[in-house]
Amino acid sequence: MVATCYLLGVSTRRMEKLVESLGITRLSKSQVSVMAQDLDAQVAEFRSRPLDQGPYTFVAADALVLKVREGGRVVNVHALLATGVNADGHREILGLQVTSAEDGAGWLGFFRDLTARGLSGVRLVTSDAHAGLVSAIGATLPGAAWQRCRTHYAANLMTATPKSSWPWVRALLHSVYDQPDAASVHAQFDRVLDALSEKLPKVSEHLDQARADVLAFTSFPKELWRQIWSNNPSERLNSEIRRRTDVVGIFPDRDSLIRLVGAVLAEQHDEWAEGRRYLGLEVLARSRVTALPDTTTGTGAGTEEVTSTDTIPALSA
Template structure:
């Protein structure tokens, strides 16, 4: 009943989506199952689990079915979706939530960035990246992001290129009022 309930506490302005791979027993063998989850911020400003669905693969078709189910149950008013940069997931968001902005999840992005950052540089690159999110207003966010690019450009050109390519994905939150950045 919970997984098929109407989503009538909306509008759900902000939604976060992610998946977790779990090993389960099926017919006497162990198989991977992808548990897709969406959490939204409801009209009262509280987080609410919107949906949980399992799939045999975390692919575009699975995500599209998941988001179609959410919208059919009443998911409305979404202005920003945060998720990993899985191409099928991003495409499903675009197909089912027209007009919603998309932002790459900070945690997933930091992990992707650290994968190309030399381990000895992790502490200062992480510190600079997190300083972008701690700014008081949108102009300061973008200015700090530029300072981050300047700081890594000479020593870590691959990191700088990665950051520059992901600018819009990482900074989408700054288009919203400061009061809702933490939501």
């Protein structure tokens, strides 16, 4: 019974209540097949629905690697996911597609599908730095800024930093995000670059090249920085998908994967719609008129440059 519930892609609790309400104690293979077909239709409708609750000011994109049997082999496939904040301030599951590889073609097709279904008004997309993903954002969402997930970037920066120096570099990086306003963030970023250029020039160059991407959040209201500067808000969703898919392990085909993951996403979508607003309407309205950052000066347009009193921690011997 439990395995059937997970394969169908709905929670065990909900399935048990449904079965009990119908007076059913066991499910035959034919009954499971009928339920699966019905669920497939619901998931397909959910995945192809019009995105008509925009503008979707903020969007987050991510991918999960899952295993499927194909051609007598077990292969990795990529579940491409996108969430967004709609005009009412609620989060939505925008889309799900399964591709053989997380490449540029896959992401481009994914975002083209989203825009064809009505995705519009996007001001910022948060994701990791996958080249195909970033390129697809630029090709399909003109005018939208890109925020490089700060958590993913920290992992990238760590690989370019000597192990013994990473605690110091990590502290410097955190000091940038701890600033009270956009101008202070950029001023602290400059001080961090200066400190690193003397002792770790390659790390300083790595950070300098990523400046516009990791600081895109600063051109939006401070109240929502934590929601947009990384993909961390999506981790709970990813964990729930993992919890369900781990029960299956290796999917027999892509249809079964889409059935399960699609049902999990549809359920989460409904919970978000019925819950509290993710972002307030007032801060959303301000976000739609906020000027994009001026990367030549390192500050957002219209902001006043200030001098932060933060100090740079010394590199431990």
